[in-house]
Amino acid sequence: MRRVPEKPEKTPGTPSGPTAEGLDAHLVVDRGAFRLDIALTAAPGDVVALLGPNGAGKTTALRALAGLTPLTAGRLRLDGTDLHRTPPASRPVGVVFQDYLLFPHLTALDNVAFGPRCRGAGKAAARALAAEWLERMGLAEHAGTRPRHLSGGQAQRVALARALATHPRLLLLDEPLAALDARTRLEVRAQLRRHLDAFEAVAVLVTHDPLDAMVLADRLVVVEHGLVVQEGTPADIARHPRTDYIARLVGLNLYRGRAEGHTVRLDAGPAVSTTEHLSGPAFVAFPPGAVTLYRDRPTGSSARNVWQCAVAGLETHGDQIRAELAGELPLAADLTTVAAAELDLRPGAPVWAAVKAAQTHAYPA
Amino acid sequence: MTTGRQASRKAHPRTPGRGVPLALLVPALLGLAFLLVPLLALLLRAPWRSLPEQLTSPAVWEALRLSLVCATTATALSLVVGVPLAWLLARADFPGRGLVRALVTLPLVLPPVVGGVALLLALGRNGVVGQWLDAWFGITLPFTTTGVVLAETFVAMPFLVISVEGTLRAADPRYEEAATTLGASRFTAFRRVTLPLIAPGVAAGAVLAWARALGEFGATITFAGNFPGRTQTMPLAVYLALQSDPAAAIALSLVLLAVSVAVLAGLRDRWMRAV
Numbered sequence: 008m009r010r011v012p013e014k015p016e017k018t019p020g021t022p023s024g025p026t027a028e029g030l031d032a033h034l035v036v037d038r039g040a041f042r043l044d045i046a047l048t049a050a051p052g053d054v055v056a057l058l059g060p061n062g063a064g065k066t067t068a069l070r071a072l073a074g075l076t077p078l079t080a081g082r083l084r085l086d087g088t089d090l091h092r093t094p095p096a097s098r099p100v101g102v103v104f105q106d107y108l109l110f111p112h113l114t115a116l117d118n119v120a121f122g123p124r125c126r127g128a129g130k131a132a133a134r135a136l137a138a139e140w141l142e143r144m145g146l147a148e149h150a151g152t153r154p155r156h157l158s159g160g161q162a163q164r165v166a167l168a169r170a171l172a173t174h175p176r177l178l179l180l181d182e183p184l185a186a187l188d189a190r191t192r193l194e195v196r197a198q199l200r201r202h203l204d205a206f207e208a209v210a211v212l213v214t215h216d217p218l219d220a221m222v223l224a225d226r227l228v229v230v231e232h233g234l235v236v237q238e239g240t241p242a243d244i245a246r247h248p249r250t251d252y253i254a255r256l257v258g259l260n261l262y263r264g265r266a267e268g269h270t271v272r273l274d275a276g277p278a279v280s281t282t283e284h285l286s287g288p289a290f291v292a293f294p295p296g297a298v299t300l301y302r303d304r305p306t307g308s309s310a311r312n313v314w315q316c317a318v319a320g321l322e323t324h325g326d327q328i329r330a331e332l333a334g335e336l337p338l339a340a341d342l343t344t345v346a347a348a349e350l351d352l353r354p355g356a357p358v359w360a361a362v363k364a365a366q367t368h369a370y371p372a
Numbered sequence: 373m374t375t376g377r378q379a380s381r382k383a384h385p386r387t388p389g390r391g392v393p394l395a396l397l398v399p400a401l402l403g404l405a406f407l408l409v410p411l412l413a414l415l416l417r418a419p420w421r422s423l424p425e426q427l428t429s430p431a432v433w434e435a436l437r438l439s440l441v442c443a444t445t446a447t448a449l450s451l452v453v454g455v456p457l458a459w460l461l462a463r464a465d466f467p468g469r470g471l472v473r474a475l476v477t478l479p480l481v482l483p484p485v486v487g488g489v490a491l492l493l494a495l496g497r498n499g500v501v502g503q504w505l506d507a508w509f510g511i512t513l514p515f516t517t518t519g520v521v522l523a524e525t526f527v528a529m530p531f532l533v534i535s536v537e538g539t540l541r542a543a544d545p546r547y548e549e550a551a552t553t554l555g556a557s558r559f560t561a562f563r564r565v566t567l568p569l570i571a572p573g574v575a576a577g578a579v580l581a582w583a584r585a586l587g588e589f590g591a592t593i594t595f596a597g598n599f600p601g602r603t604q605t606m607p608l609a610v611y612l613a614l615q616s617d618p619a620a621a622i623a624l625s626l627v628l629l630a631v632s633v634a635v636l637a638g639l640r641d642r643w644m645r646a647v
Contacts, residue, residue: 075549095552108550112568121564122554173555 029053030177030209033081034071036064043067043233044081049209049226051086051176056224057213060252064233065213066105069179072211073102085209086176096125098177101170105182107162109154115141115165116150122173140168144202159187160195167202178203180212184219196222217256221245229253247370248292259292260338263372266291271369276336279362280311281369288372295329297366298340301359302350312362314338318354321347328352332360411629418626419619426623434601435609436627442517442605443585446524450532450581455574458536459562463545473537480530487526488594495522495595519596520603524585531584532577539573540566576639583635587628 029050036043043064049055057065070076072083074095083090090098101122109118119137120130128136141150144164154162163183170178183199184192200223203210214220220227221241229237229244229252237249248254254261264273266285272278279291299305305313316334323329328347330340340360342350350358392400419426426432460466461473479487495502495513505511513519547569551561567574589607596603598612606628613621 073553075553095549096555096557098553100553102550102553104546104550108544108546110547110551110565110569121551121556125551125555125557125560169554 027087031084034068035079035081036067036071036076037079045235051208054203054210054224056220056227057230058220058227059230063230065230066181069181069213072179073100074098099175100177101173101175103166103170103180103183106186107166109162109165111154114151114153118165119169119172126173136172140172144168160191163195176208178206178210182214183212259294261292263290266369277314279367280364281367282364283369285369289369290372291367291369293362293367295339295341297362299361300340300342300350304359305361311364314360316358316360318352318356414625418622423623426620435604435606439586439606442520442524443582445521446528446585447578447582449525450529451578454529454532455536458533458540462537462540476533477530479527484527484590485594488523488591491523491526491595514595515597517602520592523591523595524588527588527591528581528585532581535577535580536574539570543569579635579639
């Protein structure tokens with residue numbers, strides 16, 4: 008059995024789009040009031056993360072790629088082959104399900120051998136291939152173990168081996184780390200990253216955890232309400248979030264407005280002074296740690312951005328307190344427990360919030 | 373040992389204020405007695421002394437053998453067509469599914485004698501289907517051992533279908549999806565993934581159907597008659613013996629009781645503990 012799948016054969020005569028190799032999809036799925044409508048392209052070797060809140064349509068997109076949910080419209084091409092009407096059993100697609108769905112009555116080895124067996128390999132050949140995959144995942148000694156006796160991390164690797172054993176040209180991972188506890192997660196995330204790096208076809212993973220997305224993927228596609236709201240490298244998206252959801256994920260206060268020189272006049276509320284010089288529609292963002300709170304209006308402060316607010320909520324955030332403020336400008340501010348006690352912060356308490364222009368970041372919308 | 377017992381008694385003290393109210397206790401005990409006294413009477417009045425003689429008579433063994441063979445064949449038949457039928461009801465989406473399920477469960481509530489009459493009208497020598505079976509293949513079903521099997525299957529299969537369908541509904545259909553993404557056809561997914569997963573439910577349904585088939589009386593006597601060695605199963609033999617030789621009837625009943633207790637013992641893990 009070969010260890011590395013062959014490169015896909017190019018089919019001459021098939022019109023080649025912008026990405027003849029890899030994934031070229033436009034997924035449209037209507038489900039009652041909900042409509043998923045996203046375009047997704049990826050080259051072989053790419054790891055793309057669909058990131059979004061619960062109910063955004065990420066899992067529907069994954070199921071549509073696997074053929075488990077039919078497309079209402081759109082297209083789905085993989086390595087130049089139209090998969091739109093191909094039944095799921097015939098698609099060169101491997102899926103790692105959220106809770107793995109390892110067959111409980113089969114050993115780890117037989118779980119991994121299941122795919123090759125269904126795709127025509129003989130029993131001995133399928134088992135030999137499965138043994139190879141388990142060894143590569145560092146699970147050789149667990150070959151005879153039933154899924155319920157595997158740890159979460161081991162089960163995840165068996166699920167990955169099972170999906171990869173059919174040599175898919177598209178690997179789909181649904182919340183691959185969600186079923187793990189925090190400690191295992193760290194380790195498994197690093198392992199998964201290595202396996203995805205070694206995978207030479209397209210990988211698409213779905214997650215609501217920005218850290219998972221940023222560690223595992225080369226490119227993020229942020230999905231909200233069934234639509235793509237932003238797309239780019241993890242670093243780019245972290246620096247320039249374009250929706251509230253992403254801003255909260257990466258821990259930034261984000262506002263939209265119109266820039267005139269060093270000032271961004273916000274759509275809802277006051278103006279913010281920035282160091283960047285822009286004009287036209289713009290976003291302005293600053294981290295909660297850049298906000299300083301005062302009981303009374305600061306006079307001697309060098310901060311140009313000062314707003315009157317009221318405490319809407321308080322919660323501990325690591326070793327800090329995060330204050331959600333309402334008022335002129337709704338924002339989140341981080342402060343130490345000592346500072347919070349000195350300010351006597353309580354829900355409803357009036358405060359002044361100040362941010363230095365140097366700590367804001369403005370970019371065109 | 374003694375200290376351990378005392379400790380456990382202290383851990384679960386009987387609180388006097390939380391006793392069972394009399395208004396519930398009396399009818400409960402009455403109900404219990406009603407269910408147990410007949411069985412007790414069977415044991416008390418059993419002709420224990422002549423029992424070995426009764427049970428070794430060839431007629432008893434013939435009836436018992438026929439009962440076991442027919443009930444087992446009926447169960448096998450129910451499995452072969454009943455499991456796919458349960459899958460259809462649980463997984464496939466087709467118009468009128470609710471009606472089909474209702475029709476499948478009808479034999480559960482239908483008086484077995486009516487079932488026997490219906491079978492006669494369908495498979496009897498002049499029946500809707502039976503006349504063709506007779507004319508084309510020379511097959512006659514009523515008043516044969518095959519007829520016994522069919523009558524028992526008719527009455528017992530719904531138990532299996534309902535049990536398996538319930539297990540299928542409780543089973544996670546996403547395992548079938550996972551199998552599909554690995555290249556399995558729907559039938560392969562059913563055979564290699566779903567069937568092993570629902571095996572306990574299938575086994576329980578089969579035992580239930582088997583027990584029902586073993587005790588079947590009304591449909592059998594109506595459709596297959598009461599011929600010793602051919603269609604006279606244990607329940608029929610009991611009924612017949614009761615009119616001529618009550619001691620034999622009791623002996624036969626004891627055998628059926630023993631079989632029932634054995635079945636219940638075999639199922640205790642699945643039902644008695646769950647309840």
